[in-house]
Amino acid sequence: MLINRRTFLAGSAASLGLTNLAMAQSPKRALPIIPLTDLTNGISRRLSLNLQNAAHDFGTGVSSQTYGINNSYLGPVLRVKQGQTLPFDISNNIGDITTLHWHGLHIPGAVDGGPHQEIAHGEVWSPDVPIRQRASMNWFHSHTHGKTAQQTHKGLAGVLLVEDEASLDADLPKTYGVDDFTLVLQDKSFNSKGQMAYNLSEEVFEDGFLGDTFVVNGAIAPLTQGLPRGLVRLRILNACNARFLELSMQTGAMTVIASDGGFLASPVEVSSILMSPGERYEVLLDTRVAATNTLNVTSEAEGFFADLLGRDKTTSLIEFSTTATEGFSGAMPTHLANLEPPRASDVKRTRDFQLNMDMGEDLAALAIAWDNFCGDAGAMGINGQPMKMDRIDEKVAKGVPEIWRISVDDQLHPFHIHGCSFRILRQNGTPPPAYAEGWKDMVHVEEGWSEVLVSFDHAAPEDAPYMYHCHILEHEDCGMMGQFTVS
Ligand code: C2O
Ligand code: CU
Ligand code: CU
Numbered sequence: 066m067l068i069n070r071r072t073f074l075a076g077s078a079a080s081l082g083l084t085n086l087a088m089a090q091s092p093k094r095a096l097p098i099i100p101l102t103d104l105t106n107g108i109s110r111r112l113s114l115n116l117q118n119a120a121h122d123f124g125t126g127v128s129s130q131t132y133g134i135n136n137s138y139l140g141p142v143l144r145v146k147q148g149q150t151l152p153f154d155i156s157n158n159i160g161d162i163t164t165l166h167w168h169g170l171h172i173p174g175a176v177d178g179g180p181h182q183e184i185a186h187g188e189v190w191s192p193d194v195p196i197r198q199r200a201s202m203n204w205f206h207s208h209t210h211g212k213t214a215q216q217t218h219k220g221l222a223g224v225l226l227v228e229d230e231a232s233l234d235a236d237l238p239k240t241y242g243v244d245d246f247t248l249v250l251q252d253k254s255f256n257s258k259g260q261m262a263y264n265l266s267e268e269v270f271e272d273g274f275l276g277d278t279f280v281v282n283g284a285i286a287p288l289t290q291g292l293p294r295g296l297v298r299l300r301i302l303n304a305c306n307a308r309f310l311e312l313s314m315q316t317g318a319m320t321v322i323a324s325d326g327g328f329l330a331s332p333v334e335v336s337s338i339l340m341s342p343g344e345r346y347e348v349l350l351d352t353r354v355a356a357t358n359t360l361n362v363t364s365e366a367e368g369f370f371a372d373l374l375g376r377d378k379t380t381s382l383i384e385f386s387t388t389a390t391e392g393f394s395g396a397m398p399t400h401l402a403n404l405e406p407p408r409a410s411d412v413k414r415t416r417d418f419q420l421n422m423d424m425g426e427d428l429a430a431l432a433i434a435w436d437n438f439c440g441d442a443g444a445m446g447i448n449g450q451p452m453k454m455d456r457i458d459e460k461v462a463k464g465v466p467e468i469w470r471i472s473v474d475d476q477l478h479p480f481h482i483h484g485c486s487f488r489i490l491r492q493n494g495t496p497p498p499a500y501a502e503g504w505k506d507m508v509h510v511e512e513g514w515s516e517v518l519v520s521f522d523h524a525a526p527e528d529a530p531y532m533y534h535c536h537i538l539e540h541e542d543c544g545m546m547g548q549f550t551v552s
Contacts, residue, residue: 094124096290096383097282098242099139099249105146105228111191112151114140116165116184116221117158124285125259132159132220138283140205140223142247147229151194157184162209163216167194167225168343169203169325169486169506174525174551177483179532180210180454197522198486199402200232201327201504202247202300202345210454211438214306214538218263218274222304224249231402232328237349238298238393245298246290249283250340250362250382252276252308270442271422272476273307273342273537279362279380287359287381292352293392297385298322299348299360303340307537308364309477309509313337314350315359315381320397323347326486326504328402333500337363341479343536344507346500349397352387359384404503407488407518415468416459420510420535420545421446422475437544444544447533451544457530459549463521469533472514478540480515481507483531484551487519507536521551 102112114135120128121138134140145151157163162185166178176182176192184190203225207216224247238244253276256262263274279286300323303310313319313336321333325345338346350358360383424432424444432444432451444451450458461467468490471480486504489497494513496502508515525531527550534546 093287093289093384094284096246096288097284099142099224099247099282100136101144101241102141103144103241104149104151105144105233108149108152111154114153114155114165115158116156116163118160119220121220121283123253123255123261123280123283125255127259129255129261131261132216134221134223138220139249142224142226142241144226144228144241145196146233147196147198147200147227149196151196153192153194155184155190155192157186157188157190159221160186161212161216162186163212163221164208165190165205165221166208167203167205168481169201169345170194170196170225171198171484171486171522173523174484174529174531177525177529177531178205179208179483179530181529183209196227198227199327200229201227201325201486202302202323202347203227204302204304204345206304208532210452211436211542214274214542215263217304217538218306222249224302226300236395236398237322238296244293244295244392246300248281248299248301248383249304250301250310251280252305253278253280265440267440267442270440270539270543273539275308279382281382287384289384289386291388292350292385293390294352294387295392295394296397297350297352297392299350300345301340301348302345303342305342307342307539309342310340311337311363312340313361313363315361316355320349321346321500322349322398322401324501324503325506329500329503330402330404331400332398335498335500338500339509341507341509341536342538343479343481350385351397352385352392356387357385407490409468409490409518412466412468412518414465415470418447418469418471418480418533418547420471420473420478420480421449422473424449424451424544432544435544437542439543442543445540446544447547450547452546452548456548457527457550458547461521461549461551463524463551466518466520468516469519470514470516471508471510473510477509477511478545479507479536480510480533481536482517482519482533484523484525485519485521487517490516490518523551525549525551
């Protein structure tokens with residue numbers, strides 16, 4: 066069981082017909098390759114991102130109303146290099162207020178794109194975003210106060226790959242769409258007409274939105290993809306609003322080489338990885354070992370399946386077949402990056418954060434007054450307080466390592482901190498799995514507590530603070546978020 070029983074049972078509103086609809090689609094579609102904007106060789110002009118209303122067919126044969134960023138759904142994959150400054154012009158044409166946050170980037174609060182950097186409809190936001198951090202897979206998504214869940218679900222999200230000298234030189238596959246794939250995983254629900262649906266109910270606020278159909282890069286799974294002979298790299302983002310995903314390969318082991326904030330010290334071979342919403346992992350496959358392989362996801366079964374089977378359900382996301390083409394012929398690397406074990410012994414400051422599911426009536430009323438969005442459900446918060454835009458919860462000194470200790474009063478939550486990468490010391494009271502020992506900006510918290518070692522290199526003033534929050538986006542919108550300055 067991936068998620069505690071309560072979450073598991075509560076998510077049972079799913080309608081069976083949708084799964085059937087997805088399964089009825091055949092022959093299988095090809096994996097869409099998201100358009101790449103490769104800037105690693107230089108930037109000669111401002112970078113336009115147009116947030117727009119669009120129509121997108123996920124594979125049901127009908128168009129759904131979506132948001133896209135230059136595309137009909139999601140944004141481009143931006144590939145940039147450490148040392149660059151990205152001159153964005155971000156136009157909001159969605160007909161609603163929005164923001165665009167750079168998840169995983171170590172950048173000043175003023176350009177972080179959090180809820181304080183609102184872009185009104187028809188306006189352009191032009192942040193210059195400095196890339197100073199190491200090679201890593203990051204992403205961008207709406208972070209509009211009270212509207213993050215619905216806007217991100219509708220398509221305001223994209224991937225930003227940071228490269229550095231070492232990653233560009235590394236003996237690893239790096240030909241985009243050939244032996245280096247970016248995979249954006251999401252769960253959706255479609256109505257009887259085949260259109261994407263996001264219906265809010267009290268359950269959706271309690272558990273976050275859980276769809277019954279998986280999509281990869283905006284297309285309903287399972288998908289197919291031919292791979293060259295040799296090593297192949299998968300850069301994977303869990304962009305679900307709320308769903309934890311356990312990923313595995315049909316032939317057995319998978320090799321993890323990077324987590325949220327960069328390369329691991331050396332590859333870690335595992336039989337599966339558990340990814341929360343917001344997490345990224347990079348995986349290497351050797352197609353010389355097996356002619357076919359499948360990327361599978363195991364997740365809580367829902368509705369009918371949960372009642373009938375009472376156990377998790379495995380779905381294939383992408384069916385890979387090896388072609389006759391020779392690809393990246395190198396061997397599995399043995400060393401990836403210099404990564405010291407985290408040193409927490411001389412840290413002087415520990416901060417405690419408790420994620421609260423049920424705030425009681427008085428605070429729930431306040432939460433709504435403070436523009437949190439909870440539907441009919443009670444408000445959520447952190448340390449007894451729902452999110453409030455004009456309250457600074459913590460003041461952090463720049464460059465000074467701290468321990469942040471996170472606990473919960475109920476359920477499983479993915480906790481995220483802006484403006485940094487951290488190291489996990491404890492996850493639910495135990496050391497993290499080896500594949501989560503490197504640079505991270507997400508940590509799981511359920512029973513017990515989790516602890517991270519964190520420090521911040523950029524400033525975030527009172528009018529542009531950083532956020533920390535649960536990355537179940539409906540929880541974030543409902544007030545499970547706080548803000549801090551760095552100076
Ligand atoms: Cu990915 Cu504050 O978010
Ligand atoms: Cu973030
Ligand atoms: Cu949560």
